[in-house]
Amino acid sequence: MSYKNCFVKKSTVLSSLIAAATLCFSAMASAAPTNVAGSLPGGWTGTGSYGTLGANGVVTASSSGGAYGWVSTSGGVGGASLPGVGGTTGSYVRSSAFSANAGDSLAFDFNYITSDGGRFADYAWARLLSSDLTQSQVLFTIRTTPDGNDLIGASGLGKSANSANVSIIGDEPVWSPLGADSGECFDDGCGYTGWINTRFDIADAGEYILEFGVSSWDDVSYHSGLAFDGITVGGRSLIPGQVPEPASLALLGLGFAGLLACGRRRRIA
Missing domain, CATH: 4.10.860 (DNA Excision Repair, Uvrb; Chain A)
Structure with a gap:
C-alpha cells in the first residue's frame, strides 16, 4: 500500500x-444528571423541591465524585413531613423499589444544610418504606438545636437507628437549593454537616423504597436541605453510574x- x-x-x-x-x-452528556429542579435518577419520584447537583457552594462533590441528589424546603409543599411529627412545608424523594435480604447493609452519604436556627429549626430524615408505602423504619432524623449542634434522632422527631451527635460547621451556608436564603442565617444553628457516611442493617428480607425528606418546622422562613449520594444495598448501587x-x-x-x-x-x- x-x-x-x-x-x-x-x-x-x-x-x-x-x-x-x-x-x-x-x-454521556445527555445521560448525565442535570441541575434542574425535578430531575431524578430513573425510577425515582419526588414531591416538592428536589433535583441533582454537582459541587455547589458549601456542598462539595460527595465520595462518588459525581452529581448528588437533594431536597429543599425552598419551593416545598404543605404536608411533606414525617407522619406524627408535622411541619409546615417540605419535600421528599423516593427511590424505585428494591429487594433486600435480612442483614443487608444499607449505606449512603448525606449532608444537612440549614439557614434556619434557634427555636425554629427545620429537620430532615431518611426512612425505609415497604413496597405499599407504609413505614418500615425511620433511619434517622436530623435538625439543629438552639445551641448550634446537629443531632441525629432529635427528641420528638421519631425513632432513629443512630443516636450519635453530629457537629455542624457553623456558617451562613451558600448553596443554591436554599433559594433566596442561600448565604443567609437566622439565629444560632446555621451551617452544614459536611458529607457523612452512615450505614444501617436491614432487619427483614423484603421489597423496600428509600425516602429522603426535609421539612420546615413552625414557619416557612429560612430554608434547609438534605444532600445524599453513594447509596448501596448489600453492596449494590441504587444509583448506577453513567457509562459510555x-x-x-x-x-x-x-x-x-x-x-x-x-x-x-x-x-x-
Missing part, C-alpha cells in the same frame, strides 16, 4: 474515531484498531 493511500485511509479512520468520540461523549454506551466504545475500539493496522501496512510497504 502506498504512503498516500495509507494516509488517506488513516485520515478517514481518524475522522471516524473523532466522530465516535463525539458520539460517545454526547451520549457499548456501541460507542466498540466504535472507538475499531477506530484504534484501524489506525494500528494502517501503521503496520505503512512499515511493511
Whole structure:
C-alpha cells in the first residue's frame, strides 16, 4: 500500500474515531444528571423541591465524585413531613423499589444544610418504606438545636437507628437549593454537616423504597436541605453510574484498531 493511500485511509479512520468520540461523549452528556429542579435518577419520584447537583457552594462533590441528589424546603409543599411529627412545608424523594435480604447493609452519604436556627429549626430524615408505602423504619432524623449542634434522632422527631451527635460547621451556608436564603442565617444553628457516611442493617428480607425528606418546622422562613449520594444495598448501587454506551466504545475500539493496522501496512510497504 502506498504512503498516500495509507494516509488517506488513516485520515478517514481518524475522522471516524473523532466522530465516535463525539458520539460517545454526547451520549454521556445527555445521560448525565442535570441541575434542574425535578430531575431524578430513573425510577425515582419526588414531591416538592428536589433535583441533582454537582459541587455547589458549601456542598462539595460527595465520595462518588459525581452529581448528588437533594431536597429543599425552598419551593416545598404543605404536608411533606414525617407522619406524627408535622411541619409546615417540605419535600421528599423516593427511590424505585428494591429487594433486600435480612442483614443487608444499607449505606449512603448525606449532608444537612440549614439557614434556619434557634427555636425554629427545620429537620430532615431518611426512612425505609415497604413496597405499599407504609413505614418500615425511620433511619434517622436530623435538625439543629438552639445551641448550634446537629443531632441525629432529635427528641420528638421519631425513632432513629443512630443516636450519635453530629457537629455542624457553623456558617451562613451558600448553596443554591436554599433559594433566596442561600448565604443567609437566622439565629444560632446555621451551617452544614459536611458529607457523612452512615450505614444501617436491614432487619427483614423484603421489597423496600428509600425516602429522603426535609421539612420546615413552625414557619416557612429560612430554608434547609438534605444532600445524599453513594447509596448501596448489600453492596449494590441504587444509583448506577453513567457509562459510555457499548456501541460507542466498540466504535472507538475499531477506530484504534484501524489506525494500528494502517501503521503496520505503512512499515511493511
